[in-house]
Amino acid sequence: MAQYIQDVHDVARMIPPGRVTTYGAIADFLTLGSARMVGWAMRQCLAEDEVPAHRVVNRKGELSGRNNFATPTLMQERLEAEGVRVVNDQVVDFARHFWAPTELQL
Secondary structure: OHHHHHHHHHHHHOOOOOOEEEHHHHHHHHOOOOHHHHHHHHHOOOOOOOOOHHHEEOOOOEOOOHHHOOOOOHHHHHHHHOOOOEEOOEEOOHHHHEOOHHHOOO
C-alpha cells in the first residue's frame, strides 16, 4: 500500500499550479484502485506541503476534501492563490482548469 500512496502523491506533484484533477482521473491513470482509494492516499499527505492535495477535487469539481485540511477554507485559499476561482466549494469553469494525468510526458 505504501507504493500506491507514493504513486498517487507523485502524480499529484505533477499537477501544474492553477490546474486541478480528480481522484478518479488519478485512479484511472494509475490503473489501480478507485477514486476512493486515491482520496484515502491524499489524506495521508495533508501535513506535507510538497504534495499539492488542494489541486485534487471530485468529478464535479467540488472541494470534497476540504474538511481534511487544517481549516475548511484552506483548500479554497490555496486554489485561489493559484488563480482558480471557487464558489460554494466548487471550482468555477472546472473544464478549463481540469488537468488530466494523461497529459504527462513520461
